[in-house]
Amino acid sequence: MAENPERPTLLELFFVFMRVSAFTIGGGFVMFPLMKREVVDDKEWISDEEMVDYYALGQSVPGVIAMNTATLIGYRKRGVPGALAAAIGMAAPSVVVILLVAAFLAPYFDSPLVQKAFSGIRAAVVALIVMALYKMAGTSVNSVMRLALGVGAFLSIVALQIHPVLVIAAGGILGLTLFQKKEKEL
Amino acid sequence: MTALLSLFTSFFFIGLFAFGGGYAVLSFLQHEVVRKGWLETEHFADMIAVAQSTPGPIAMNLATFVGYQQAGVGGALTATLAVALPGMLLMMLFALFFFHFYERPAVQAVFKGLRPSVLGLIAAAAWQIGRVAFVNWVSVSIAVVCCIIIARWKVHPAFLVIGSAIAGMLFF
Numbered sequence: 001m002a003e004n005p006e007r008p009t010l011l012e013l014f015f016v017f018m019r020v021s022a023f024t025i026g027g028g029f030v031m032f033p034l035m036k037r038e039v040v041d042d043k044e045w046i047s048d049e050e051m052v053d054y055y056a057l058g059q060s061v062p063g064v065i066a067m068n069t070a071t072l073i074g075y076r077k078r079g080v081p082g083a084l085a086a087a088i089g090m091a092a093p094s095v096v097v098i099l100l101v102a103a104f105l106a107p108y109f110d111s112p113l114v115q116k117a118f119s120g121i122r123a124a125v126v127a128l129i130v131m132a133l134y135k136m137a138g139t140s141v142n143s144v145m146r147l148a149l150g151v152g153a154f155l156s157i158v159a160l161q162i163h164p165v166l167v168i169a170a171g172g173i174l175g176l177t178l179f180q181k182k183e184k185e186l
Numbered sequence: 187m188t189a190l191l192s193l194f195t196s197f198f199f200i201g202l203f204a205f206g207g208g209y210a211v212l213s214f215l216q217h218e219v220v221r222k223g224w225l226e227t228e229h230f231a232d233m234i235a236v237a238q239s240t241p242g243p244i245a246m247n248l249a250t251f252v253g254y255q256q257a258g259v260g261g262a263l264t265a266t267l268a269v270a271l272p273g274m275l276l277m278m279l280f281a282l283f284f285f286h287f288y289e290r291p292a293v294q295a296v297f298k299g300l301r302p303s304v305l306g307l308i309a310a311a312a313w314q315i316g317r318v319a320f321v322n323w324v325s326v327s328i329a330v331v332c333c334i335i336i337a338r339w340k341v342h343p344a345f346l347v348i349g350s351a352i353a354g355m356l357f358f
Contacts, residue, residue: 023344027243029311034343049301056300059307061280063201063273064211064245071277076285083278087270094242095266098250099259101236113355118239120328120354122319124346127332129312133305140301149299153306158313167303175299180292 005044008077010085016043017070017089022097024066025118029055030125031066033132045077048139059168066090145178189257190264196222197249197268204245211245211269215252224256245269324357 003012016038024031032055040051054076058069067090074086108114141147149171156162156170196218204211212234219225225233237247246266253265287293319325332346 019344021242023241023347025239025241025347026315027245027247029308030315031243032308037343049297052301052304053297055308056297056304057280057284058273058277059304061273061276062204063276064243064270066243067246067270068273068277071274072281075278075281080278083274083281087274090243091246091266091270094240094246095250095262097240097242098236098247099254099262101240102251102254102262116354116358117351118354119319119321119325119358120350120352121347122315123325123328123354124332124350126312126316126319127329127336128343128346129308129315131333131336133309133312136305140305146298146302150302150306150309153303154309154313155306157307157310164307167307168300171299171303171306172296173299175296176292178295179298180295 003043006077008043008045008082010078010081012043013074013078013082013085014089014092017074017086018092020070021066021090022093025121026125028065030129031069033128035066035069036132036136039073046073048136052136052140056168056171059164149174190260192222193253193256193261193265194268197253197265198271200249201245201269202272211248215248219252224252322358324354328353 008016017035020031020034020038024034036048036051039045040048046054054069054072055065057072058065058067061068067087070086070090071083075083078085137150141150153167153171156167157164200211200214200218204214216230219230233248233251237244237251240247246269249265249269250262253261253263255261257264320329328350332350335341335346
């Protein structure tokens, strides 16, 4: 297919983010592996590092993380129209599915079969996130210092319940103080 | 019309001040829902369950759900737009300047620190889901099989999600 990774069509942006949204249950970081797969591996619109950077930015402004990240990637590729196409794609499955659920399916939601399906999905979600992390770690966690930053961020959330925005801010400040000098030497 | 305006202002406010996505939105929303008398407590719990177990961002699902219950399809669209708008506007405003500075050494140094931190956050999300997800050998097996499949073949995650749903229905 003659697709241009530098300038995807608006329709492509819409459908890619619609797919990501439609197949992720849980939002936010759960979307990371799917979005990476579509946007980095399949479409090659952005690099591994950019993907992580955009997620950091999506997390750093208020609102819906996945939506913010989609907006940024859409904007990066096609300006404001691209941002809107990506954002509408991200919102479409939510709106359609929730409307259907609210209108017709609410009574069936507690059924054992549906609950069993969700139990299976939750397990798969953990596997997806862990494997995406494993693949990303090669480029983003390539020194002891950066590993310590990652582990520190993990523990700040899991053990200390620090707000994610503060963890991101601390990571950025530490990056600036630790890595800028080295960058100049290179 | 008043209902739509009330939904818009509430969800715009939530979108503007809720840092940290879905779960942060949840606490803001609870506050608004109680203040405006939109839902009873047990319905609020049901709504959270629905938002967490349907596709799409959780905050988005919550907005659509509350909007629909308050003012039908128009309400759903209004609330969804309102919750997404502040982040989108800020992101685009940010993007106007951001890409000009992205290659600068200082900015790259910041991101060298940010990237491991974000991966740490994502690992924390996996940990928190894992604590709920791994209830017996079935869930552990599903996760292990998924890991092996991802490591060996290029399978789209959607197939793994669908496959695990079927496995869940069969074996749980």
